[in-house]
Amino acid sequence: MIYFDNSATTKPYEEVLDTYVKVNRDFYGNASSLHNFGGRAESLISKAREQISNLIGVKTSEIIFTSGGTEGNNLAIKGVALKYRGRGNHIITTSIEHPSVTEPCRQLEQMGFDVTYLPVNKEGRVSVDDIEAAITNNTILVSTIHVNNEIGSIQPVKEIGKMLTRYPKVIFHIDHVQGVGKIPIDLYGSYVDLCTFSAHKFHGLKGNGFLYKRQSILLDPQVTGGNQEQKLRSGTENTGGIVAMAKALRIELLDQQNKSDSLQKIRDFLFSELQKDPRIAIQSPQYGAPHIVNFSVVGYKGEVIVHALEEEGIIVSTTSACSSKDNAPSSTLLALGINEKIANAAVRISLSYENNIDEAKQFLKALDEVLERLNKVMGRNK
Numbered sequence: 001m002i003y004f005d006n007s008a009t010t011k012p013y014e015e016v017l018d019t020y021v022k023v024n025r026d027f028y029g030n031a032s033s034l035h036n037f038g039g040r041a042e043s044l045i046s047k048a049r050e051q052i053s054n055l056i057g058v059k060t061s062e063i064i065f066t067s068g069g070t071e072g073n074n075l076a077i078k079g080v081a082l083k084y085r086g087r088g089n090h091i092i093t094t095s096i097e098h099p100s101v102t103e104p105c106r107q108l109e110q111m112g113f114d115v116t117y118l119p120v121n122k123e124g125r126v127s128v129d130d131i132e133a134a135i136t137n138n139t140i141l142v143s144t145i146h147v148n149n150e151i152g153s154i155q156p157v158k159e160i161g162k163m164l165t166r167y168p169k170v171i172f173h174i175d176h177v178q179g180v181g182k183i184p185i186d187l188y189g190s191y192v193d194l195c196t197f198s199a200h201k202f203h204g205l206k207g208n209g210f211l212y213k214r215q216s217i218l219l220d221p222q223v224t225g226g227n228q229e230q231k232l233r234s235g236t237e238n239t240g241g242i243v244a245m246a247k248a249l250r251i252e253l254l255d256q257q258n259k260s261d262s263l264q265k266i267r268d269f270l271f272s273e274l275q276k277d278p279r280i281a282i283q284s285p286q287y288g289a290p291h292i293v294n295f296s297v298v299g300y301k302g303e304v305i306v307h308a309l310e311e312e313g314i315i316v317s318t319t320s321a322c323s324s325k326d327n328a329p330s331s332t333l334l335a336l337g338i339n340e341k342i343a344n345a346a347v348r349i350s351l352s353y354e355n356n357i358d359e360a361k362q363f364l365k366a367l368d369e370v371l372e373r374l375n376k377v378m379g380r381n382k
């Protein structure tokens with residue numbers, strides 16, 4: 001099987017699975033328990049927190065463990081909105097966010113908040129000037145995706161953060177779920193206050209993630225109960241998943257150091273070969289993230305291509321995994337000004353450091369064969 005759906009989820013590293021099993025077998029105590037056995041689980045979590053904070057260059061106390069990207073985004077957005085509502089009720093975001101940002105924003109609108117959804121250009125980038133122009137005395141939060149999960153466009157996070165330093169009352173959140181290990185981020189240097197991470201996008205396990213929260217920022221907790229995670233996220237800690245996540249992040253960031261060039265080469269090869277094919281339109285920007293290529297075979301729905309490729313042993317997807325069964329064209333593609341027919345035909349290839357150039361060649365060959373076959377069945381010429 002050739003697995004090209006890494007933006008939906010990645011294959012857990014063997015070391016991650018081993019760690020998860022070992023921790024759950026040997027250190028299954030509750031990290032909040034008084035006894036030493038629970039204390040050992042607590043120590044493992046503290047160590048993982050320290051490793052993660054060192055890897056991303058922030059303070060250990062600034063890491064809040066969550067169940068993943070959806071929870072991290074909800075905690076950041078609703079947490080800020082509800083904590084700082086006395087300061088203002090206006091939020092700025094973009095029109096190409098993941099649903100785990102858009103939906104909390106819609107929920108907040110129903111509670112009386114104002115949300116501005118800024119447009120993006122054809123390359124899928126929001127303008128820093130547009131963000132600045134949208135700021136009012138009531139603005140409390142700017143939230144933007146870093147790397148778009150469908151097309152791989154990269155937002156100018158550093159420039160946005162720098163501009164926001166002129167507006168000290170505005171908190172800056174980024175959704176870095178697709179950027180981890182692919183697009184470097186300097187959280188302090190980009191003046192980011194909150195940043196969402198999800199383990200299963202970097203070969204960790206589903207159901208684990210973390211939110212970086214600058215020390216000075218306060219949040220309204222969204223999951224309340226036993227007061228774990230600095231009272232910001234209650235619930236018995238998933239010790240095995242947390243320790244495994246620290247391991248996954250270390251390996252992913254090491255791969256980023258050593259394998260970035262080869263990943264970029266695979267992406268460039270796929271991009272240029274698909275670009276040459278007159279049957280294909282490419283939605284991803286040329287200089288987007290090194291792991292995502294979104295394209296359409298004009299005249300065929302994306303799902304037809306996805307199923308036909310799966311029969312050839314190649315796994316790709318249509319839009320993001322959570323929207324792919326909605327049967328509606330992707331709102332991200334529509335926001336780029338792409339027409340509905342092309343948007344409905346969209347197919348996403350998403351790579352990881354585990355992929356190689358031979359797989360890319362096999363993919364192109366299989367795609368060509370699939371299109372020949374479909375064209376024959378439909379009675380179309382090449």
Ligand SMILES: Cc1ncc(COP(=O)(O)O)c(C=O)c1O
Pocket residue numbers: 007008067068069070071073098100145147148149175177178198199200207209320321
């Ligand atoms: C950009 C982005 N943000 C958030 C999420 C949600 O993450 P999780 O699946 O961990 O809830 C995803 C998942 O696809 C994503 O791509």
